Amino acid sequence: MIPFTFNDIEIGARLVEALARQAMRLSGMPITYGDLLTLARSLHSKDEVLGRAVPVGIGPKLQFVESFCASHGFPNLACLAVNRETLRPAPGYQGDWEADKRAVAGFDWSAIDAHLAAYAAAMRAKVPARFKPRKERPADVAWYAYFCSHRQACEKLTSEDKQEIINQMMAGLDPETALARVLAAKHDFGSVA
Secondary structure (H helix, E strand, O other): OOOOOHHHHHHHHHHHHHHHHHHHHOOOOOEEHHHHHHHHHHHOOOOHHHHHOOHHHHHHHHHHHHHHHHHHOOOOHHHHEEOOOOOOOOOOOOOOHHHHHHHHHHOOOOOOHHHHHHHHHHHHHOOOOOOOOOOHHHHHHHHHHHHHHOHHHHOOOOHHHHHHHHHHHHOOOOHHHHHHHHHHHHHHHOOOO
16 A cells, blocks of 8 residues: 555544544444545535545545554544445455444544644655645646546546546646556445445
């Protein structure tokens, strides 16, 4: 797996907050990827990065959530995020899902804000220098140029896939790496609507 991008960290931190809220208010009831993004947007309505997020790109953001929880000895909040079709976590989910949901529901999430801010700052400092963020328009132009010269490899992409590729390119990835990351997410997380 490539290191976290700024996009993974910013959205991942918002997902930690949304999942903690889900755990406290709804006793750890699972939430679909799309509904999780909607919940996070309701908590941060003016966040432009979160506003562009799409379910197909949720995998690395949930890995950020898992990493945050593991580094602080917290139950795995990411266990609450599920695929809409299966109502289960991604096929590669590690651990006992039922036990993890109970642990998340029984944990006091009210004091994680300071931990989250410090962890996100530490992760931002680890983003490789080669991941140079860019604006949306240059990322879109670079993606279009790549797409035009690799149409066959891109023929099955959806509009959400393209949006996530642009998001990843805005976070500093090159088109080929962004495409590979989105295709891997689709494979690992299935249909994520």
